[in-house]
Amino acid sequence: MADFSGNQGNEINEIKRLLWGTIKDDVFRRWAQGFCFSSDEPTALVQNHGGPCAVIAPVQAFILRNIITEPVGNNWREVEQDTQNELLVGAICEILVQAARQNGGRFVLVDTCDSPTATPSPNNDSPTLDHSSVDYIEQPADESCCQKQFHAHLRVLTFENKEEVETFYLQRIYTLQGTYGVLLFLYSVIMTKGVEQIMAEVNDPAEPFIDDTYGYGSQSLINLMLTGRAVGNVWDHEQDVGGLKLLGIDRQSEIGFLAYLEHMRYLEVGSFLKNPKNPVWVLESETHLTVLFSFEKRLVSLETPGEIARRVFRKFDPEGNNFIMSSKLGELLKALDLVSDAEYVKVIMKKLDPENLGIILLNAFLAEFYPDEKTSVPDTFNLYHYNGLPGSCPDGKVCYQEGHAVLLECDIRCVLESNPMLTCLQTKWQNIEIQWQQGVTPSLN
Structure with a gap:
């Protein structure tokens, strides 16, 4: 002793x-x-x-x-x-x-x-x-x-x-x-x-x-349990906020993390947590943590070059508008190890922004540099949800709730405040729809 x-x-x-x-x-x-x-x-x-x-x-x-x-x-x-x-x-x-x-x-x-x-x-x-x-x-x-x-x-x-x-x-x-x-x-x-x-x-x-x-539990405690690091943020690497360098997640995690409040811009969940090594995600509501998982391992397959480009693009598009200022194009190309000398950037900028609006659209950028790439994520897959509080489960029984997910072809997202589960999952799969067994959407709380 x-x-x-x-x-x-x-x-x-x-x-x-x-x-x-x-x-x-x-x-x-x-x-x-x-x-x-x-x-x-x-x-x-x-x-x-x-x-x-x-x-x-x-x-x-x-x-x-x-x-x-x-x-x-x-x-x-x-x-x-x-x-x-x-x-x-x-x-x-x-x-x-x-x-x-x-x-x-x-x-x-x-x-x-x-x-x-x-x-x-x-x-x-x-x-x-x-x-x-x-x-x-x-x-x-x-x-x-x-x-x-x-x-x-x-x-x-x-x-x-x-x-x-x-x-x-x-x-x-x-x-x-x-x-x-x-x-x-x-x-x-x-x-x-x-x-x-x-x-x-x-x-x-x-x-x-x-x-x-x-x-x-605080975000630092949650991150400590999920990743082994007690950082207070869920973005990738570190970010400079008002002159302060705030630490984030430094590597792809074993377990993922998605947050309902991300759709309100209260926080930013980075790629390391949204795309973990295993198809398991802890879901955070305003007051509770639950778990989403799937046996479809293709949900967490290695990133393709185009998926990497999407992730890097987001660094230059912190508001999630799916476009960046044209002046950032050179930095983006350099970050992706693409040709980034000044003359080339001018040519590509004119091609991607022909009307001289001063912005580069994400889809236009991907179509130019990654034209034939297909997504590695299947169109349909089964999901399971866990909530450990008996009072939040159907009939007061702690059981996994099963759902069938479909990724729609359109990129338009419809945020429903009355459906926190769907809103939370849309922070990762923007065009997801889910049909839950027994017709009951699981509770995040």
Whole structure:
């Protein structure tokens, strides 16, 4: 068991400040839940209260990513308890691996003293359980003491590789499923990443990761879970905003991210999150996180040159108007490694802007430089949606909702404020239409 009298104890206090600011008991209680699967959908996690979706939804997304990439049997919607445990631990380890990249690859896990102590086996292989040394948390006299009791009975364990972490969690699956399972995992991610490294990535170190009124997770917390970096923005790379360089996503992510509020220009989701490595996206509404996924892997196939050009074009078209000023044409060509000397730019500018309007249309640009390229995305595909809150699901049952998507030929988008799901998905597929089974559109909230 770790001794908190030194640096590790200080780090736990730093994590408390980073996450909570000032801890409020009612907010803490919302987060006090374990990772438990739905009785109606064996691979879907249940969320008890608003708030912890910032951790539960990313874990769910990695569970689905692993189901898609590594089939679990003939029927992925019917799995046994052992497979459930393996999927949960596998997802959690993937998130920890991302967090460990900038910490020398070491894993630092936070556990409670009420579980059996982990001791190295004689041959220094994976940890084994020592049931002879067990400390139990005394039950708090009233609910207001729960956060004090939780923080008073923590220990820190260090592991050198992913295999040791997997063994540790599979032997202690009850810890993940117990009252503090979500929080213990969250603390482990932060401890593995390192508070100092996290503080160097966030936009505002003084802003806690968890809202002290409603318990919602910040964008930095969501990004940490999805990508391993605690940056506060979802655009690609970094952007200069009023002289400040604000960090964004630095690489194509394993799991994607789409936001309902992007259509209102409150934020900008970059290509690295809109086009992840796997056909799984966390969807963000104003108050909640859910997950969209598909088994159609062509949705995330490698970008074609034309798709890369679309992405780069957007950098010069931040308002999303599908045109840029003619004066930016040379910079665009250079960014795409196309011929960009001054004389050539003049010739192409005259061709793309024959009426001398001072703008270059996206479609005209693509037709000139990528005339024969076909999109890699299929016209039709099936989608599934997950919402972990029983009250937001049909009949109060946490189940995947299936829909059939069609990409229309027209480029005209009809934004329906009454259909947040469609509006959110249109930020990626502008011309998408979806027919949901049972005729009920899933809720983002």
